[in-house]
Amino acid sequence: MSTLLEIKNIKKHFPLKKKNPLSASHPVLKAVDGVSFSIQSGETLGLVGESGCGKSTAGRVMLKLLEPTDGEIYYKGENITSLRGEKLRKLRRDMQIIFQDPYASLNPRKTIEQTITEPMKIFQVPRNEQQKKLDRLLDVVGLSSYHRQRYPHEFSGGQRQRIGIARSLALEPELVICDEPVSALDVSIQAQVINLMEELQDEFSLTYIFIAHDLSVVHHISDRVAVMYLGELAEIGEVDEVYQNPKHPYTQALLSAVPEANPHREKKQIILSGDLPSPANPPQGCKFHTRCPFAEEICRAQKPELKKVSKNGQMAACHFAKEVMEENTGQTTT
Numbered sequence: 001m002s003t004l005l006e007i008k009n010i011k012k013h014f015p016l017k018k019k020n021p022l023s024a025s026h027p028v029l030k031a032v033d034g035v036s037f038s039i040q041s042g043e044t045l046g047l048v049g050e051s052g053c054g055k056s057t058a059g060r061v062m063l064k065l066l067e068p069t070d071g072e073i074y075y076k077g078e079n080i081t082s083l084r085g086e087k088l089r090k091l092r093r094d095m096q097i098i099f100q101d102p103y104a105s106l107n108p109r110k111t112i113e114q115t116i117t118e119p120m121k122i123f124q125v126p127r128n129e130q131q132k133k134l135d136r137l138l139d140v141v142g143l144s145s146y147h148r149q150r151y152p153h154e155f156s157g158g159q160r161q162r163i164g165i166a167r168s169l170a171l172e173p174e175l176v177i178c179d180e181p182v183s184a185l186d187v188s189i190q191a192q193v194i195n196l197m198e199e200l201q202d203e204f205s206l207t208y209i210f211i212a213h214d215l216s217v218v219h220h221i222s223d224r225v226a227v228m229y230l231g232e233l234a235e236i237g238e239v240d241e242v243y244q245n246p247k248h249p250y251t252q253a254l255l256s257a258v259p260e261a262n263p264h265r266e267k268k269q270i271i272l273s274g275d276l277p278s279p280a281n282p283p284q285g286c287k288f289h290t291r292c293p294f295a296e297e298i299c300r301a302q303k304p305e306l307k308k309v310s311k312n313g314q315m316a317a318c319h320f321a322k323e324v325m326e327e328n329t330g331q332t333t334t
Contacts (some may be wrong), residue, residue: 002076003041003074003077004039004040004041005038005209006038007038007071008036008072008073008074009034009035009072010070011035011068012031012054012066013028013033013069014031016028018289029280031054031279032068032231033087033230033231033279034231035054035071035228037084039175041207042201043223044210044221044222044224045210045224045226046221046222046226046239048254049211049228050229052276052279055228056100056179058228059179059209061073061272062095063097064091065097075094076089080095093171094234095175095177095179096171096175097177098161098168098179098181100181100184102184103152103160106163108152109151109240111148111151112138112152112163113148113149115163116134116137116170118172119170119171120133123171126150129136131166133170137170138166140199141163142162142196143144143162156189158185158186158189158192158193161181172204173206174206174208175209176208176209177208177211180211180212181193181197182194182217183213190217194217194220197221198221215258216259219239223238223239224238225243227248227250227254229250230288231284232287234288235314235315235316235317235318236314237315238313241312241314246313247309247324249318250295252271253271256270257270262278270293272291273291275289284301284303285301285303286303286318294324296320298318300320301322304317305317
């Protein structure tokens with residue numbers, strides 16, 4: 001597999017209003033604060049973390065829907081960080097997004113036909129081809145051709161998300177950012193949409209970045225998983241290795257909160273102390289040290305590097321990854 005997308009030290013800081021107008025400092029909210037990873041063609045990378053950790057902002061920065069404050073974005077080896085105008089517009093064919101709210105992302109005044117064919121019209125796809133693509137897209141997402149003249153309010157939540165998925169595939173992209181695509185749906189509908197997305201990935205040769213906070217869903221659909229905390233990557237690796245043997249205490253705590261389906265299997269739940277710090281004023285050193293049970297003085301003074309912690313390429317940003325691994329080995333009993 002070849003590298004499709006790579007981001008290097010991406011940052012996105014939002015300016016805040018000064019509390020003291022006479023102050024020379026310019027406060028910022030550090031939504032994304034130095035994230036680096038790559039994704040290979042055809043794979044699914046899960047991006048997880050608590051609400052407010054910056055995962056959705058990172059997804060929008062990758063698509064250039066938000067301009068990065070710093071860092072570089074490479075698509076197929078080309079630096080697209082500074083692309084503007086027509087060059088960026090052409091790139092939109094290859095990179096699309098599925099939004100979290102299936103109703104808010106659809107124009108209530110446009111029929112489904114208008115919604116799905118609009119991208120084709122913008123990129124001047126021939127009219128007869130538009131209709132063929134529309135019928136095929138409706139079919140592959142589980143809708144019928146007679147739905148084309150209906151409006152979003154006439155559909156259920158699951159159907160609306162299917163329409164959003166069809167729209168994202170209208171220009172035959174290679175990369176799709178899935179921004180919590182099932183979090184607003186009922187559990188039974190979530191499974192249907194996830195299965196549909198897996199089928200479409202095989203049929204259209206898609207690459208997914210799947211943003212979610214539901215770790216069970218991410219485990220089901222992802223090849224690799226990246227864990228974010230306060231705008232930074234805490235851990236990244238193959239999904240089975242991260243889930244079975246997390247090397248970062250934050251990942252360990254997240255996984256301990258996933259419900260256990262086996263009633264005969266006991267799992268120790270890790271309760272983190274304290275509240276999530278503000279991204280406008282993050283802690284010095286390791287950002288997780290204020291809630292970490294392994295924290296020592298080095299954690300307060302020195303920021304840990306994201307480094308390789310296993311032979312399979314798993315990476316974690318923790319000074320005590322070895323101790324976390326040993327703790328994890330004994331936390332689950334049968």
